[in-house]
Amino acid sequence: MSDTRLLAPCPSSPNCVSSLADDDRHRVAPLPGAGTRADSLALLDAVLEDWPRVSHRAVGPARVEARFTTRILRFVDDVTFYVHEDGVIEVRSASRIGYWDLGANRRRVEDLREQLEARLQPTPRPAS
Numbered sequence: 001m002s003d004t005r006l007l008a009p010c011p012s013s014p015n016c017v018s019s020l021a022d023d024d025r026h027r028v029a030p031l032p033g034a035g036t037r038a039d040s041l042a043l044l045d046a047v048l049e050d051w052p053r054v055s056h057r058a059v060g061p062a063r064v065e066a067r068f069t070t071r072i073l074r075f076v077d078d079v080t081f082y083v084h085e086d087g088v089i090e091v092r093s094a095s096r097i098g099y100w101d102l103g104a105n106r107r108r109v110e111d112l113r114e115q116l117e118a119r120l121q122p123t124p125r126p127a128s
């Protein structure tokens with residue numbers, strides 16, 4: 001059972017997604033983690049450091065807040081992560097302005113998922 005108080009709920013507008021949302025319009029799956037809170041926080045930090053136009057900071061022992069700025073119009077979207085003790089990452093991504101985001105927040109979360117999964121994959125060893 002997930003605690004919906006870990007992340008702010010999405011508004012009724014379609015410019016927000018959350019892994020804790022109850023409705024399909026706003027729901028995304030939690031992000032994969034590295035097995036422990038500490039390892040997942042380090043993994044998340046590494047991914048966010050490589051992402052362009054992002055600033056982020058840890059807020060307490062389990063939460064990370066990030067600001068993503070769009071390339072052309074410089075819109076700012078707020079993304080909050082909560083990392084459970086088992087390493088699973090809850091996520092909420094929301095636009096600061098506007099009613100509809102043209103799916104940008106959902107795409108961002110799925111791009112983050114791909115980046116995390118890629119870093120979690122073992123590196124193949126060259127054949128001898």
